[in-house]
Amino acid sequence: MSALSSFLPLPLQTVLLLAASNVFMTFAWYGHLRSLATAPWYTAAFVSWGIALAEYLLQVPANRIGHQQAGFSVGQLKIMQEVITLLVFVPFAVFFLKEPLKLDYLWAALCMVGAVYFIFRNG
Template sequence: MPTIALLIASNCFMTIAWYWHLKGGEDKALPLVIVISWAIAFFEYCLAVPANRIGYLHGWTGGQLKVTQEVITLAVFTIFAIVVLKEPLTWRHAGAFGCLVGAAAFMFAGR
């Protein structure tokens, strides 16, 4: 589904925009980091806006789009945290992900 694919791609850009500077960007001035992050985030918006419009036009509610986006965000961030930030997964990650998947299931129940 194009909505899911676009949301995954947009979340990859947003995760990078928000967190890239935590490893390797510490030496850059904060105003420069902000400008670079905004430049990266531009591409996130170029994908997220169409994703939400397409999803909405195909019958998704705003709530369904938001909860789905949050599940994707956590999944993308988990991969980023492991690969880039070198942070280990803990039971808290699994619990948070499970709660969001449950929230998504509630949003789509009965449709």
């Protein structure tokens, strides 16, 4: 991570690492529904576990940098992760899993805006 820290601000490092980790976790959780749809569940579970390991190798440094160096609270990190989850999941569901784009995603995003407001406001 030292190469990143030399030119990227700590909050941006946190967000980028969380975003990358979320891409891996989304594939670990849902990718098998399409790519391993006919494989036995235990095969999908082991493949997903391997993908999740890559997610953890990004998520743990993201949370450490965010909390210990960038000064985010644990609540702020969690809400940030949830917003990133929605930003990653919706395109994944639509383009990879071929799910229809639903208006409910917009309502969920608006709820997240409220969560971001409350967790990041001074008070």
